Amino acid sequence: MEKEFPTIETNRLILRKVSIDDAKDMYTYLSDQDVVKPMGLEPFETEEDVWDEIKWYQSIYEKGTGIRWGITLKDSNKVIGSCGFLNRHPKHYRTEIGYELSSDFWGQGIASEALKAVSKYGFEHFQLERIEALIELTNIPSQKLVEKQGFQREGLLRHYEFANGKFEDLYMYSILKEDLQLI
Template identity: 75%
Template sequence: MKIEVSAFPVIETNRLILRKVTKDDAGSVLKYLSDKDVMKHVGLDPFNTIEDAMSEILWYQSIVEKGTGIRWGITLKGQGEVIGSCGFLNSVPQHYRTEIGTELSKDYWGQGIASEAFEAVIRYGFEHFNLQRIEALIEPPNIASQKLAEKNGFIREGLLRNYEFTCGKFDDLYMYSLLKQDFDNC
């Protein structure tokens, strides 16, 4: 179940095109990842430089090359600007599972865009990567992401105490999961 792609897949939804993020998108990536509100629950400090954005884009490329994940840039149809990203990381091929993550420019919050992208990426993972389980690790104060996961059928399994050390502190994370059979029954 290693996440392997011969050509980077493009996903189209009603309003969105999910595509590969390239170095040409660094300015757009910097724009939303420099926002403290967007980064509040990501586990990283807000970005300050175009080099920060380039490093993020290189990370997106490296997880595809290693087969441990894939990250799509979220764009509105008819517009090229990347306004967020969504994808898989920390894949465990022998167990047919992966984690999902997403972030979106604050300018687009509350419009259903994150949910549309999230659902499309989940569907792609189950249909093309033969996943059995998709996990979402969410900080307890991040109510919006909890609602996004629950809206898409994820079940909160429990609290992982002091699970990550990010930005100089230990973070608790809720473990959410969605199983293929649960998604198929939606």
């Protein structure tokens, strides 16, 4: 029995399940080098590439290892980014959070609003104790984004992932359930 995919509503956003019908909108930002490079990906070349991303969203939800919401503005059903959990470890009450947003919407507080809502959802509905964010050293805007939400930098993970043809160092950030009460 598949449970119904949750929808999250904020002041300006609806975070919802994505479908193949969203592939064209998602291609707009997933084909943008500036958006996907910090994710360790090459720009998507076709809408069909986006189908694989959507299938991955579905598979992590079905397996219980994650959940990814499409970010839409309330006045539009167009997906302009995504935010969600991956590498979820229910036994240890922790998960990793990831997000991306179309560059057309950068600097408007949208990613911050989505990140806050998704983190709160995770602590309340998945009984998480810890949410982690792994961020490239050069991705200053993302570092500032998570720090603004109360995440703390814990350290440097040297050569943590192989992306774009080379080993990448990443900063490990985290927020604990108790930290959220302080914000």
